[in-house]
């Protein structure tokens with residue numbers, strides 16, 4: 001099996017070629033968290049293979065840099081699981097787990113949201129941000145899907161985008177419980193999954209079908 005065939009057997013984007021002929025490798029993480037065992041394994045891989053560094057990506061992943069082609073299989077074998085845990089990722093800030101301003105547990109909710117996103121076949125990637133308070137450190141207003149924790153519950157946001165055509169997401173609900181927020185988002189996402197065009201992000205989808213249609217789906221329990 002040549003190197004390209006080998007990479008194709010791995011989760012999408014777990015290994016990427018660099019311009020200098022080496023590769024980057026992403027060890028699998030859940031919700032931006034690594035336990036001591038994973039950290040030890042990563043440190044050992046870096047030291048044993050004489051690798052220069054690891055980096056943190058914008059998507060809260062740890063990335064092992066500059067892995068030579070002849071060390072790639074050994075590195076991946078030593079790491080165990082590689083690649084993003086979910087196709088669609090929800091980023092969570094520290095929230096009540098580690099920030100004094102946190103009003104809701106954004107980390108566990110981000111994992112729950114990632115799991116919800118996996119239940120759909122989406123037209124394209126979905127970026128989600130879960131913030132533990134209105135400071136919005138996970139940029140929830142400019143994600144495809146956003147949740148913002150407040151004292152009385154969650155604000156639910158849909159249709160944001162921080163790309164070249166920036167769009168502030170629309171607030172679908174405020175001060176709802178976690179379960180209510182997930183029910184509302186689940187119905188809005190079902191509409192998007194069923195009716196979104198290929199590669200159409202939620203921002204463009206809302207612009208095309210109209211916010212009323214999204215709101216109607218989000219609050220219609222069918």
Ligand code: SF4
Nearest residue numbers: 093099102132133137
């Ligand atoms: S959004 Fe709020 S809770 Fe989350 S890290 Fe920022 S300040 Fe802290």
